[in-house]
Amino acid sequence: MTDPTVEDLLERVREGDVRLHELDDHVDAGTAATVRRRLVADESGADLDVVGEYAFDAAAADPNIDNMIGGVQVPLGVAGPVAVDGGAFDGDRYLPMATTEGALVASVNRGCSVIDAAGGATARVTKSGMTRAPVFRVADVAEAEALVEWVRDNEDRLREAAESTTSHGELLGVTPYVVGNNVYLRFRFDTKDAMGMNMVTIATGEACDVVEAETDAELVALSGNLCSDKKPAAVNAVEGRGRSVTADVEIPREVVEERLHTTPVAIAEINTRKNHVGSAKAGSLGFNAHVANAVAAMFLATGQDAAQVVEGSNAITTAEATADGDLYVSVSIASLEVGTVGGGTKLPTQAAGLDVLGVRGGGDPAGSNADALAEAIAVGALAGELSLLAALGSRHLASAHADLGR
Numbered sequence: 001m002t003d004p005t006v007e008d009l010l011e012r013v014r015e016g017d018v019r020l021h022e023l024d025d026h027v028d029a030g031t032a033a034t035v036r037r038r039l040v041a042d043e044s045g046a047d048l049d050v051v052g053e054y055a056f057d058a059a060a061a062d063p064n065i066d067n068m069i070g071g072v073q074v075p076l077g078v079a080g081p082v083a084v085d086g087g088a089f090d091g092d093r094y095l096p097m098a099t100t101e102g103a104l105v106a107s108v109n110r111g112c113s114v115i116d117a118a119g120g121a122t123a124r125v126t127k128s129g130m131t132r133a134p135v136f137r138v139a140d141v142a143e144a145e146a147l148v149e150w151v152r153d154n155e156d157r158l159r160e161a162a163e164s165t166t167s168h169g170e171l172l173g174v175t176p177y178v179v180g181n182n183v184y185l186r187f188r189f190d191t192k193d194a195m196g197m198n199m200v201t202i203a204t205g206e207a208c209d210v211v212e213a214e215t216d217a218e219l220v221a222l223s224g225n226l227c228s229d230k231k232p233a234a235v236n237a238v239e240g241r242g243r244s245v246t247a248d249v250e251i252p253r254e255v256v257e258e259r260l261h262t263t264p265v266a267i268a269e270i271n272t273r274k275n276h277v278g279s280a281k282a283g284s285l286g287f288n289a290h291v292a293n294a295v296a297a298m299f300l301a302t303g304q305d306a307a308q309v310v311e312g313s314n315a316i317t318t319a320e321a322t323a324d325g326d327l328y329v330s331v332s333i334a335s336l337e338v339g340t341v342g343g344g345t346k347l348p349t350q351a352a353g354l355d356v357l358g359v360r361g362g363g364d365p366a367g368s369n370a371d372a373l374a375e376a377i378a379v380g381a382l383a384g385e386l387s388l389l390a391a392l393g394s395r396h397l398a399s400a401h402a403d404l405g406r
């Protein structure tokens, strides 16, 4: 029997005989995408030819996209190279950044060149652990207390159940929270080189089965929002989620004056009045200028989950003029959720981004590549903070974007 043609399938979808998402059952993934693209183009009047010019294998992208019609391209640039002394990321590297914001890569590039002139940045992952927090219904607070005690006494059983679903993930701990007749169990896992959301969701589900079998608690939702994934949340800023990572640098005063056209004292003052006082008044969780910019651009370039830029912007920038008149700057990102295996990291253009950093795939030891990626992103964020604070000091923000961004 011959394969159905695009025209045949278009007709069958229009007649309601085949659903849009069932096309892959009838033809290969690329042809299925073509049929959907044709249908959407016909019905919306949009010209989608360019959307069909994608460079990856549609079948290989199956774990990443449903109802695929093509691909979106984002321009890719590089900042650097920049010297980094990291716990896992070492040497002089280019930082890949995908963005549509003109002047952004230029800004991070300037920051990198200043960091380099100062001898490089230092970066360390200080805490690591991906979380999932199911919510259970209990009868009352007495039953809640009983559940909390049971969890404390039976963590090994929960660990055994959770770890039966993964050869890499390790349960680090379970923290209970009680609110009336709701009990939230915040499971925290070492997910090695994976960002880990699929891994910990599957593992936590297995542990929840044990809780339900052994206690009176009833699972209401596998994610009870105390995790907290893809929402701004203080719990992530305080407790961390994914990688907590810090990068810092001390820059000689002459370098600040020559290359950034301002002074250490001016940068420190802007940082305090803008990033700390201004953010406090705004009720912000991000005490920084634009950490989200480096996080988003490097997430897109390396196949991370873009929605987790929300947590990636949970960052505090500090800046101080030292006793010698130089400038100390740091960026601490509390909850940077990154992986070098799984998710979007296998797609060819994103894998190439990881290759530029030298962190593709599983690390040796496991987890070291994801640590290195976190440190690279923190250095990119540090470079961006430096350059933007300086541009505000020299009053170049508007002119830079007028020149480079429109």
Ligand SMILES: CC(C)(COP(=O)([O-])OP(=O)([O-])OC[C@H]1O[C@@H](n2cnc3c(N)ncnc32)[C@H](O)[C@@H]1OP(=O)([O-])[O-])[C@@H](O)C(=O)NCCC(=O)NCCSC(=O)C[C@@](C)(O)CC(=O)[O-]
Pocket (backbone or CB within 6 Å): 101, 103, 104, 105, 106, 107, 108, 109, 110, 111, 113, 259, 260, 289, 290, 293, 384, 387, 388, 391, 396, 397, 400, 401, 404
């Ligand atoms: C634009 C600059 C860098 C000019 O800065 P400059 O010092 O006038 O430029 P320069 O021509 O003297 O070049 C200095 C260095 O900048 C880099 N550089 C310079 N041009 C390029 C380019 N085309 N492509 C790549 N790199 C470039 C490059 O490293 C170069 O060194 P060189 O390699 O020549 O020795 C500076 O004015 C700047 O950084 N401005 C700040 C822009 C910025 O940070 N924008 C971020 C986005 S703003 C935003 O999204 C968030 C916001 C602002 O709303 C958040 C908030 O509320 O704060």
Ligand SMILES: NC(=O)C1=CN([C@@H]2O[C@H](COP(=O)(O)OP(=O)(O)OC[C@H]3O[C@@H](n4cnc5c(N)ncnc54)[C@H](OP(=O)(O)O)[C@@H]3O)[C@@H](O)[C@H]2O)C=CC1
Pocket (backbone or CB within 6 Å): 165, 166, 167, 168, 169, 191, 192, 193, 194, 195, 196, 197, 198, 199, 200, 201, 229, 305, 339, 341, 342, 343, 344, 361, 362, 363, 366, 367
């Ligand atoms: N399920 C959910 O609720 C959510 C899912 N997501 C999505 O989840 C995906 C990311 O989940 P994630 O679990 O990271 O990825 P994957 O689901 O792609 O799984 C990655 C798997 O790779 C295996 N692996 C191989 N080598 C290593 C290594 N060195 N370190 C760690 N694991 C390794 C592990 O298998 P094994 O476990 O067998 O050892 C691991 O589970 C993204 O696509 C994201 O968009 C995002 C948010 C929520």
